[in-house]
Amino acid sequence: MKNKPNKVKESAADYAAKIFKAKKDFHKEQAKLPIEEKIKILIELQKIVLKTQKQKPGEGLRQVWKI
Amino acid sequence: MKKTLQIIDRMHKEGLFKKYAIGGGIASLFYIEPIATFDLDIFVILPESEEVLLSLSPLYDWLSEKKYKLVKEHIIIEGIPVQFIPVYNELVIEAVLKAVRKKYEGISTFVLKPEYLMAIMLDTNRAKDRERIIKMLDEAEISAALLKTILNAHGLIKAYNNFRKKFHEK
Numbered sequence: 756m757k758n759k760p761n762k763v764k765e766s767a768a769d770y771a772a773k774i775f776k777a778k779k780d781f782h783k784e785q786a787k788l789p790i791e792e793k794i795k796i797l798i799e800l801q802k803i804v805l806k807t808q809k810q811k812p813g814e815g816l817r818q819v820w821k822i
Numbered sequence: 823m824k825k826t827l828q829i830i831d832r833m834h835k836e837g838l839f840k841k842y843a844i845g846g847g848i849a850s851l852f853y854i855e856p857i858a859t860f861d862l863d864i865f866v867i868l869p870e871s872e873e874v875l876l877s878l879s880p881l882y883d884w885l886s887e888k889k890y891k892l893v894k895e896h897i898i899i900e901g902i903p904v905q906f907i908p909v910y911n912e913l914v915i916e917a918v919l920k921a922v923r924k925k926y927e928g929i930s931t932f933v934l935k936p937e938y939l940m941a942i943m944l945d946t947n948r949a950k951d952r953e954r955i956i957k958m959l960d961e962a963e964i965s966a967a968l969l970k971t972i973l974n975a976h977g978l979i980k981a982y983n984n985f986r987k988k989f990h991e992k
Contacts, residue, residue: 778869779960785855786961790926793825796856815896817860817883822823 798822823862823925825900829888830864831931839866842923843932845907845914845942850954852924853936853962858956861896863904865918867869867933868908876908913941913976936962937969944978944985950988959990 767774788796801819810817834842840877843849847859868876885897896903909915917938926931934942939957943951958964 779922782855782957788855790924791853792854793856794926794984797851797859800856800858814966815861815905816896816903818903820823820860822826 795822823902824929827926827929827931828880828900829837829885829890829899830904831929833881833884836884838871838884838907838927839868841867841918841921841932843918843934845934845939846916847954848936849939850958852933852955853939854954855961857957861905863905864906865909865914866906867915869917878906878908881906882936911945913938913945913972913978916975917942935963935968937972940964940969940975943970944973944981945976947981952985955985956990 756788801817805817805819830842833839843865844852844862845865846861846863848856848862849856851859866881867876878890882892882897882907886892891898893903896905898904909918917934918932920938921932921934923930923933936958940955943955943958969982971980
């Protein structure tokens, strides 16, 4: 009789927990970026928001920074 | 942004305000990952005047002389919509007085400390403030002792504990 490989099955909950932890770590790493890099990302985010989201009533001025 | 910060610093040096600090979403950006925001909020302590009502007119006059345009409640300084917000309560005054120096492309500026930002967001308590508090708790390096001192001094500790229970319990 052949020995079956000793596989450790991860439960779905463990797997999800691993993904959430990886995401959290990614956000923490992003938080450590230099402010100059963050501003570049901010400008890309502004472009995406203007393309994809309608302005809500009472919301202030929305324009991509011209820097 | 570099040019915008240079103009704001010049306004400070020319005495248009006694002290200033970046607040709002852009201040958060110094501590957490990038979030979408469109304006640069500058909290200002205005010079004392004999008038009862504080006026931002000298700031706007100075900027319009330099051809910067007013759009809605913002003034566009070197491509960035800027909002000048006079300090409006004891918490915000203290936050501006204790703001820290930060550099952007070699330009020195003042930014609110993360603990004060959190206290102001907790006090303002809009949906976007609550989202940002959660991000600050997850991503920023916060001094728990300083945060507690600020929250106690400004009567926000109960609101903070409720917030943690509701939105950020481990």
